[in-house]
Amino acid sequence: MRQRGMNGGTNGNLLDRRARQADIAAMAPSSSAGRVPLRIIFSVATALGFFSAFAVFYFVSTFTDQKAAFGLLLALNLGYWYSWACMTPGILWLTQRFPFDRSAWKIAIPIHIAGVVIAVSLHVVMTVALRMGTYWVIGESLDSWLHEAQEMFIVNFDWEMMTYWTIVGVGTALRYLHEVRAKELNAVQLETRLVEARLHTLQRQMQPHFLFNTLNTISALMHRDVDAADEMIARLSDLLRMSLQRVDVQEVPLKEELDFLSKYLEIEQTRFRDRLTVVFDVQAETLHALVPNLLLQPLVENAIKHGIGPRPTPGQIAVRARISGAMLELDVQDNGVGLSAARLTDFNRGVGLSNTRSRLDHLYGSLHRFEFRQPAEGGLLVCIAIPMAELASGMEEAEAVA
Numbered sequence: 007m008r009q010r011g012m013n014g015g016t017n018g019n020l021l022d023r024r025a026r027q028a029d030i031a032a033m034a035p036s037s038s039a040g041r042v043p044l045r046i047i048f049s050v051a052t053a054l055g056f057f058s059a060f061a062v063f064y065f066v067s068t069f070t071d072q073k074a075a076f077g078l079l080l081a082l083n084l085g086y087w088y089s090w091a092c093m094t095p096g097i098l099w100l101t102q103r104f105p106f107d108r109s110a111w112k113i114a115i116p117i118h119i120a121g122v123v124i125a126v127s128l129h130v131v132m133t134v135a136l137r138m139g140t141y142w143v144i145g146e147s148l149d150s151w152l153h154e155a156q157e158m159f160i161v162n163f164d165w166e167m168m169t170y171w172t173i174v175g176v177g178t179a180l181r182y183l184h185e186v187r188a189k190e191l192n193a194v195q196l197e198t199r200l201v202e203a204r205l206h207t208l209q210r211q212m213q214p215h216f217l218f219n220t221l222n223t224i225s226a227l228m229h230r231d232v233d234a235a236d237e238m239i240a241r242l243s244d245l246l247r248m249s250l251q252r253v254d255v256q257e258v259p260l261k262e263e264l265d266f267l268s269k270y271l272e273i274e275q276t277r278f279r280d281r282l283t284v285v286f287d288v289q290a291e292t293l294h295a296l297v298p299n300l301l302l303q304p305l306v307e308n309a310i311k312h313g314i315g316p317r318p319t320p321g322q323i324a325v326r327a328r329i330s331g332a333m334l335e336l337d338v339q340d341n342g343v344g345l346s347a348a349r350l351t352d353f354n355r356g357v358g359l360s361n362t363r364s365r366l367d368h369l370y371g372s373l374h375r376f377e378f379r380q381p382a383e384g385g386l387l388v389c390i391a392i393p394m395a396e397l398a399s400g401m402e403e404a405e406a407v408a
Contacts, residue, residue: 051091055088056084062079089129089132097173122171126159135151238276243274259294260293264286274310282323302338307339307391322341323339334392335389337406342385345380350378375390
């Protein structure tokens with residue numbers, strides 16, 4: 007790009023393409039890939055005007071005998087770049103409207119060839135008008151408007167054309183960047199929906215499984231303890247109501263999960279009576295931590311079925327929750343009959359409680375831990391560690407109001 011000097015002389019002034027690219031890149035976060043805020047465009051034009059003025063001032067002062075007036079040079083160069091700034095939104099819009107892709111390039115080429123001629127002509131008209139107005143203000147005159155416009159159009163046409171195609175090229179690149187980001191976002195959203203669908207399927211598998219097991223327990227009690235069976239039905243009603251309130255909810259506060267578990271244990275203790283003791287060791291600061299819905303109930307059910315049930319004497323289950331660094335650690339331990347080494351290995355490889363393992367994999371990926379251990383004192387210990395996350399304060403306040 008070339009800009010006229012003080013007395014009609016021609017001085018070199020290259021287009022700073024990196025600045026132009028930085029200018030157009032500002033549109034990337036906006037809703038449209040072809041829009042740049044006007045304040046950004048004119049801010050960059052101002053910076054380029056100052057840069058051009060300093061460059062011309064240095065050239066005139068160093069390599070010519072002419073008198074260099076920085077104020078005049080600044081006014082001329084600002085007018086030059088402000089003229090391009092006024093046309094940049096239109097060029098970017100044209101680039102988005104007629105892109106150079108497989109389906110539209112045959113139309114885009116003649117459209118943009120016409121765009122070059124129109125843009126260069128408009129820029130010449132605006133620049134010469136601003137230049138003549140600037141010289142009129144300081145009391146000097148130039149050749150006729152037509153002469154100045156013809157000279158600038160012929161001498162600067164190659165640089166003007168390069169400026170236009172540079173803006174088109176950057177606009178095209180930003181359009182492709184916008185499309186790539188949109189495709190990436192769509193892929194992430196699709197993957198998220200797929201994971202959510204899998205989680206919903208896994209959760210719905212949990213609820214019938216729990217219900218059928220509880221109904222089997224009630225059925226067994228009906229023949230030997232009708233009162234106990236009636237009490238279990240009442241408790242099951244409460245439990246089902248809680249379960250329905252949490253349909254399709256993937257994560258709940260630990261306090262809610264423990265409340266649900268307590269209701270379930272009331273049913274089991276009706277069946278086992280004094281043969282089952284449950285101890286809760288839960289740090290207060292963990293109660294608002296988010297955990298997968300229906301996480302603890304199947305673990306406790308597994309401990310009762312495989313640990314406490316076969317045990318001839320009374321047994322105990324301990325449920326613990328604590329914070330360790332950035333992780334929430336949950337333990338379910340029983341002092342039942344335990345597992346053989348081979349069975350313990352199978353559990354750790356994913357055979358045992360595969361539904362729970364799948365849900366943890368989907369929710370936390372590699373950021374969680376789910377292990378089965380055999381303590382020295384016997385029984386089975388299930389250890390879970392997940393990233394510590396709490397309810398947002400707004401949700402906590404809503405719950406308090408409710």
